[in-house]
Amino acid sequence: MLERLGFRQPRWSHDGLRNKFALEAIKRRPLFPKAVSEHIRTAYELRHGAHYSLRDLPVKSIERLLRHAKDFVQQVRTFLGQ
Numbered sequence: 001m002l003e004r005l006g007f008r009q010p011r012w013s014h015d016g017l018r019n020k021f022a023l024e025a026i027k028r029r030p031l032f033p034k035a036v037s038e039h040i041r042t043a044y045e046l047r048h049g050a051h052y053s054l055r056d057l058p059v060k061s062i063e064r065l066l067r068h069a070k071d072f073v074q075q076v077r078t079f080l081g082q
Helices: 015-026 034-052 059-080
Strands: none
Touching: 015 034, 034 059
8 A cells, every 4th residue: 555655665563564554544645544553553462462472362353354355455456546
């Protein structure tokens, strides 16, 4: 998405990518609803928890995240004309 919008970098950090997407694709250009930013933030937090803590992740949170991820992929495909 960011490359399509003209932003190219050889490497992105998770946080850098997340922040740039929210700024460019949600705030500056309203290509996606604001809720997408919240879903991405939640996904980031769950990923961080899964990698760096010993706690189990709630199944309902993971199921909700999967639904949001599928919706997001479809929105991106629509934007890209696929």
